[in-house]
Amino acid sequence: DTAVSQTPKYLVTQMGNDKSIKCEQNLGHDTMYWYKQDSKKFLKIMFSYNNKELIINETVPNRFSPKSPDKAHLNLHINSLELGDSAVYFCASSQQVTGELFFGEGSRLTVL
Amino acid sequence: RKEVEQDPGPFNVPEGATVAFNCTYSNSASQSFFWYRQDCRKEPKLLMSVYSSGNEDGRFTAQLNRASQYISLLIRDSKLSDSATYLCVVRTNTGNQFYFGTGTSLTVIP
Numbered sequence: 001d002t003a004v005s006q007t008p009k010y011l012v013t014q015m016g017n018d019k020s021i022k023c024e025q026n027l028g029h030d031t032m033y034w035y036k037q038d039s040k041k042f043l044k045i046m047f048s049y050n051n052k053e054l055i056i057n058e059t060v061p062n063r064f065s066p067k068s069p070d071k072a073h074l075n076l077h078i079n080s081l082e083l084g085d086s087a088v089y090f091c092a093s094s095q096q097v098t099g100e101l102f103f104g105e106g107s108r109l110t111v112l
Numbered sequence: 113r114k115e116v117e118q119d120p121g122p123f124n125v126p127e128g129a130t131v132a133f134n135c136t137y138s139n140s141a142s143q144s145f146f147w148y149r150q151d152c153r154k155e156p157k158l159l160m161s162v163y164s165s166g167n168e169d170g171r172f173t174a175q176l177n178r179a180s181q182y183i184s185l186l187i188r189d190s191k192l193s194d195s196a197t198y199l200c201v202v203r204t205n206t207g208n209q210f211y212f213g214t215g216t217s218l219t220v221i222p
Contacts, residue, residue, distance in 0.1 A: 033210075040214075041197065042212070043199070043215075044212075045210070045211075048208065056208075056209055094210070096208050100144075100146055100158045100161065100201075101148075101201070103157070105154070105155050106154075106155050
């Protein structure tokens with residue numbers, strides 16, 4: 001069984017389009033995250049939700065909007081895509097207080 | 113100053129060699145420490161947690177020095193399959209936030 005699953009795995013789109021990436025975890029964790037890994041391979045936190053509530057919102061353009069309908073899901077919607085948004089986006093989850101991060105397989109976004 | 117600093121490498125070592133990676137963190141209130149492994153075009157995966165007393169898992173040994181805010185990973189008898197990027201990760205005790213180092217690239221050469 002996949003612990004953290006995200007879709008789609010690959011996304012190729014034109015500048016200016018809007019796209020969404022979905023994430024689901026079946027680990028029963030209460031905290032979910034979105035990370036961005038760019039071409040320099042640095043993993044940077046974007047957002048974190050705990051029990052559907054936003055707890056971390058790093059300096060991310062307003063074009064990025066996370067949504068957590070329940071604690072097992074955290075989706076990421078991106079408006080007006082730009083070339084610089086090209087990266088791999090990783091969803092992750094953890095149990096608050098204890099435990100490590102579990103990552104999804106990543107969604108590779110290419111903006112043309 | 114970055115929350116977590118590590119030498120990006122690359123480290124190119126022959127099979128059978130012993131290699132050590134180091135990492136420092138800036139927040140003295142950090143609570144949990146981990147080493148993750150990331151293969152090319154894959155997601156990061158937990159290699160091992162790091163405990164104050166030090167811990168070992170087969171060929172891998174992790175150490176934590178809270179006074180110096182320093183974490184290390186030792187790999188003995190390197191295998192070709194150890195080639196990957198090793199990420200130092202620190203978790204704070206507030207905000208449930210994980211901070212990643214830039215990763216250290218390891219290539220084990222036949």
